[in-house]
Amino acid sequence: MSKKHTEPACGPVVEEEIHLTLVELCQACRVSEEYVMSWVSEGVLEPIGEAPTEWRFAGQSLRRARLALSLTRDLELNPPGVALALDLLDEIAALQARLQRLGSAWPTK
Amino acid sequence: MKFKDYYETFGLPRSATQEEIKRAYRKLARKYHPDVSKDPDAEVRFKELGEAYAVLKDPEKRAAYDQMGSQWQAGQDFQPPPGWDAGFEFGGSGFGDGADHSDFFEALFGRQARAAQRPGRHARGEDRHAKVLIDLEDAYRGAQRSLSLRMPELDALGRVVMKERRLDVGIPKGIRAGQHLRLAGQGAPGLGEGPAGDLYLEIAFNPHPQFRVDGRDVFLDLPLAPWEAALGCSLTVPTPEGSVQLTVPAGSAAGRQLRLKGKGIPGDPPGDLYVVPAIVLPPAASAGEQEAYRALAKAFEFDARAHMKGVSP
Numbered sequence: 001m002s003k004k005h006t007e008p009a010c011g012p013v014v015e016e017e018i019h020l021t022l023v024e025l026c027q028a029c030r031v032s033e034e035y036v037m038s039w040v041s042e043g044v045l046e047p048i049g050e051a052p053t054e055w056r057f058a059g060q061s062l063r064r065a066r067l068a069l070s071l072t073r074d075l076e077l078n079p080p081g082v083a084l085a086l087d088l089l090d091e092i093a094a095l096q097a098r099l100q101r102l103g104s105a106w107p108t109k
Numbered sequence: 110m111k112f113k114d115y116y117e118t119f120g121l122p123r124s125a126t127q128e129e130i131k132r133a134y135r136k137l138a139r140k141y142h143p144d145v146s147k148d149p150d151a152e153v154r155f156k157e158l159g160e161a162y163a164v165l166k167d168p169e170k171r172a173a174y175d176q177m178g179s180q181w182q183a184g185q186d187f188q189p190p191p192g193w194d195a196g197f198e199f200g201g202s203g204f205g206d207g208a209d210h211s212d213f214f215e216a217l218f219g220r221q222a223r224a225a226q227r228p229g230r231h232a233r234g235e236d237r238h239a240k241v242l243i244d245l246e247d248a249y250r251g252a253q254r255s256l257s258l259r260m261p262e263l264d265a266l267g268r269v270v271m272k273e274r275r276l277d278v279g280i281p282k283g284i285r286a287g288q289h290l291r292l293a294g295q296g297a298p299g300l301g302e303g304p305a306g307d308l309y310l311e312i313a314f315n316p317h318p319q320f321r322v323d324g325r326d327v328f329l330d331l332p333l334a335p336w337e338a339a340l341g342c343s344l345t346v347p348t349p350e351g352s353v354q355l356t357v358p359a360g361s362a363a364g365r366q367l368r369l370k371g372k373g374i375p376g377d378p379p380g381d382l383y384v385v386p387a388i389v390l391p392p393a394a395s396a397g398e399q400e401a402y403r404a405l406a407k408a409f410e411f412d413a414r415a416h417m418k419g420v421s422p
Binding site (some may be wrong): 006007008009010011012013015018027028029030046059061062063066070071074075076077085089097100101102 | 135139144145155192235238253276278279288292293306309311323324383384393
């Protein structure tokens with residue numbers, strides 16, 4: 001390959017500029033549609049649209065789906081277990097954010 | 110290469126049953142899962158667990174590993190004896206996911222391709238993920254980062270090899286921790302004439318010595334002397350985009366936040382910068398300083414425990 005000055009790679013911020021289709025979300029997480037559908041039915045992911053072919057997932061779904069996948073694969077959790085774990089992780093994140101706001105008198109780490 | 114004692118990883122004897130191994134793995138995996146654990150070593154420990162479990166859960170791999178005998182100690186220099194795996198077949202489920210196992214694991218079990226490359230087959234390349242650490246200041250200004258990515262690729266023989274690749278990336282102004290950039294076509298190459306996959310970059314901030322961040326809001330602890338907090342003062346305080354003049358109102362209490370609107374991470378809407386006063390008590394070391402505190406006590410009709418009166422003796 002020739003060595004030339006190349007422009008840096010740029011791309012959209014997923015959380016702000018993108019809605020993912022079911023196919024895109026599955027590709028991005030390397031997971032089958034069945035898994036994503038099971039998480040939707042447990043309320044882990046909340047796409048807009050009626051039929052799966054019309055589903056559009058907000059950018060935040062990418063992080064949630066990847067988390068759901070790693071919990072499923074690594075801890076062998078079933079979809080209700082994944083849903084519970086994600087709810088608890090959300091709650092921990094909210095509490096940690098409050099600690100961040102309170103200041104150094106309350107170290108978070 | 111160092112020998113790895115996969116039984117030691119789980120704290121189990123070599124005689125452990127498959128059921129005991131599974132139970133030990135599940136318990137430790139929950140404890141050290143990097144998405145759940147706050148342990149700083151979680152990622153490393155979890156990787157070791159995954160590797161040990163990949164060997165011990167599979168009866169064939171476990172039997173082959175056991176055959177090397179128990180004379181090996183963890184950390185001992187190790188070369189696999191020639192023909193050590195004769196009579197074993199490591200087929201079936203690949204390890205997948207480009208799992209980055211140790212040299213020890215690879216010397217014994219090798220790497221397996223996830224999918225055999227069949228000629229004439231066209232498929233889109235897989236999407237890839239990587240994490241990028243940036244400074245908080247980069248989120249204010251935008252930045253360019255040169256990344257070194259280690260990615261699994263198939264070589265000419267269809268084996269998975271780890272390849273290093275450099276990539277220059279533009280970090281947009283206003284990006285926040287936990288957000289992802291999607292770089293089209295920068296993932297794994299496609300098969301045949303299939304297009305390349307995408308690369309998703311997750312953004313995280315390097316810890317900052319002065320500022321804390323929550324979403325788009327930024328926090329700064331501001332130490333104040335008691336008289337500065339009581340009487341008010343005008344100070345120069347740092348922000349990630351340079352110093353600003355700040356008026357601390359008289360009667361500022363510790364913990365009461367002063368908001369600098371729009372001075373957080375830029376965006377629509379931008380975040381705010383919160384200055385959090387922390388009152389620092391000067392020590393009374395010299396006789397003169399002690400006298401000053403006594404004069405304070407005399408000047409004030411102040412009972413720090415007024416709210417405790419009548420609650421309990």
